[in-house]
Amino acid sequence: MxxxxxxxxxxxxxxxxxxxxxxxxxxxxxxxxxxxxxxxxxxxxxxxxxxxxxxxxxxxxxxxxxxxxxxxxxxxxxxxxxxxxxxxxxxxxxxxxxxxxxxxxxxxxxxxxxxxxxxxxxxxxxxxxxxxxxxxxxxxxxxxxxxxxxxxxxxxxxxxxxxxxxxxxxxxxxxxxxxxxxxxxxxxxxxxxxxxxxxxxxxxxxxxxxxxxxxxxxxxxxxxxxxxxxxxxxxxxxxxxxxxxxxxxxxxxxxxxxxxxxxxxxxxxxxxxxxxxxxxxxxxxxxxxxxxxxxxxxxxxxxxxxxGRRLVGLVARGRRSPRKGYQVVTSDGTPCGVVTSGAPSPTLGKPIAMAYVDSAVDATELAVDVRGRHEPVDVVALPFYKRS
Missing domain, CATH: 3.30.1360.120 (Probable tRNA modification gtpase trme; domain 1)
Structure with a gap:
């Protein structure tokens, strides 16, 4: 049983x-x-x-x-x-x-x-x-x-x-x-x-x-x-x-x-x-x-x-949130990583995410494939928030 x-x-x-x-x-x-x-x-x-x-x-x-x-x-x-x-x-x-x-x-x-x-x-x-x-x-x-x-x-x-x-x-x-x-x-x-x-x-x-x-x-x-x-x-x-x-x-x-x-x-x-x-x-x-x-x-x-990969922070420029499993791409659409966590940030007032990206990619601007659209994101250091 x-x-x-x-x-x-x-x-x-x-x-x-x-x-x-x-x-x-x-x-x-x-x-x-x-x-x-x-x-x-x-x-x-x-x-x-x-x-x-x-x-x-x-x-x-x-x-x-x-x-x-x-x-x-x-x-x-x-x-x-x-x-x-x-x-x-x-x-x-x-x-x-x-x-x-x-x-x-x-x-x-x-x-x-x-x-x-x-x-x-x-x-x-x-x-x-x-x-x-x-x-x-x-x-x-x-x-x-x-x-x-x-x-x-x-x-x-x-x-x-x-x-x-x-x-x-x-x-x-x-x-x-x-x-x-x-x-x-x-x-x-x-x-x-x-x-x-x-x-x-x-x-x-x-x-x-x-x-x-x-x-x-x-x-x-x-x-x-x-x-x-x-x-x-x-x-x-x-x-x-x-x-x-x-x-x-x-x-x-x-x-x-x-x-x-x-x-x-x-x-x-x-x-x-x-x-x-x-x-x-x-x-x-x-x-x-x-x-x-x-x-x-x-x-x-x-x-x-x-x-071969590194964990980075992503801040979306638009309102659509990157979510776990979404593909990260370079400016020319080449896949370079994957989102591990993502959600709207109540503190920052914009969507944020963590993602693994190829270590060879050191761009400060990438995009996330959100249901077929490449939404631009800024690559930032973690954490997004640190209490004073």
Whole structure:
């Protein structure tokens, strides 16, 4: 009998339904694509704060005396020197150097690490880590179903979250994590949103919830990602969603935010057929770290050979948006690349895209074949947007 193909529900599924979210199957989960509208949600994150359900992401723990050594062998990054409470962006590659997933590794304790994987790749990453950890004194434990992940992103995120925790958020640096408690007990009373979000039970919320609070995100803004027990997801979400100005935000806004920030998406800019060097992310490959790691030989060779293509930014001159899979052409119509991500940019007010183009092409003006018409685009450096 085949496995049930139905998409899974995150612990916040009922909340999304109550908010009238447009739910779609994404990476095997029913996820909110949008609530009121992606442009409003996008702009809320840029100017105030947006709230995201990221519970589809995977959390895989490695613990034991040789956990760091196992990760050094399994991943392209140098994990051993990380201090407790720090995080690192890295990748797991196949032996041929192709990217299997991009990851964030958090060091939670001296012998405990949490690897956060993209939802579509959790099974692949888990299997690879189990295989690559053989022979090391470490345990690999997939706790993805035990955790909910809620992100509060935007310039107001610190001020908002500070109202509900005594954790020293002001001292928490970018790409760092701490264990804290989120509670409304003893904080400044918050103003109900009045938009249909249910009110939490006061007694329940005074007790608070334990959370791993990371200063990380995928929007190009300041913000926090809260890892909480799945059973605590609803009350944590409702606590933050009731704050005036916090806007529930879906996958569409998250995609345009990360696109403006020039952040790669697995399946678009990163694939098993793409090396970190092609993606302009060779800096995450630590060839100077001691010992061998999976993919080292192939990546050493790739580092010595200029890639045949490069990832660039494109800004459309017209109103038609380049989309994933559209062909990039030179001024004379010669194909020279392909769009990996594209959408209208709410911040720039014009369509933008990321694309791989042949390295031999260094023109500052190209075109994208948009349904049979060659729409002119300007080639620009990434990212399109960087917060001040």
């Amino acid at each position: 085949s496995a049930d193909p139905s998409p899974k529900k995150t612990p916040l599924y009922d909340v999304h339904q109550d908010l009238g979210a447009n739910l779609v199957d994404f990476a095997g989960y029913l996820m909110p694509l949008r609530y009121a509208g992606e442009t409003e949600e996008h702009r809320a994150v840029r100017s105030g704060a947006g709230l995201f359900d990221l519970s589809h992401m995977g959390e895989i723990f490695l613990s034991g005396p040789q956990a760091a050594a196992a990760l050094d062998h399994a991943l392209v990054g140098n994990i051993s020197p990380m201090a407790v409470g720090k995080a690192r962006y890295t990748m797991i590659t196949a032996p041929d150097g192709g990217v299997l997933d991009d990851l964030i590794v958090y060091r939670l304790a001296d012998q405990t690490y949490m690897v956060v994987a993209n939802a579509s790749n959790v099974a692949v990453v888990r299997a690879a880590l189990v295989e690559r950890a053989e022979g090391f004194d470490t345990a690999v434990d997939d706790r993805s179903d035990s955790y909910a992940l809620i992100a509060l992103q935007g310039p107001d995120a610190q001020g908002i979250l500070t109202r509900f925790t005594d954790a020293p958020l002001a001292d928490l640096k970018y790409y760092a994590i701490l264990a804290g408690r989120v509670s409304c007990g003893g904080t400044t009373p918050h103003t109900p949103r009045g938009d249909g979000a249910a009110s939490p039970d006061d007694a329940e919320m005074v007790d608070g919830v334990d959370a791993l609070i990371a200063r990380t995100g995928y929007t190009g803004e300041d913000g926090f990602e809260l890892f909480v027990d799945s059973a605590d997801a609803v009350k944590t979400w409702r606590l933050l969603a009731e704050v005036e100005g916090v806007v529930p935000s879906g996958l569409s806004a998250r995609d345009t935010l990360r696109l403006e920030a020039g952040m790669p998406l697995y399946g678009n800019e990163l694939t098993a057929e793409t090396t970190p060097y092609e993606a302009g992310l060779g800096r995450v490959v630590k060839l100077d770290k001691p010992g061998d790691f999976v993919g080292r030989a192939a990546l050493e060779a790739a580092a010595q050979t200029p890639p």
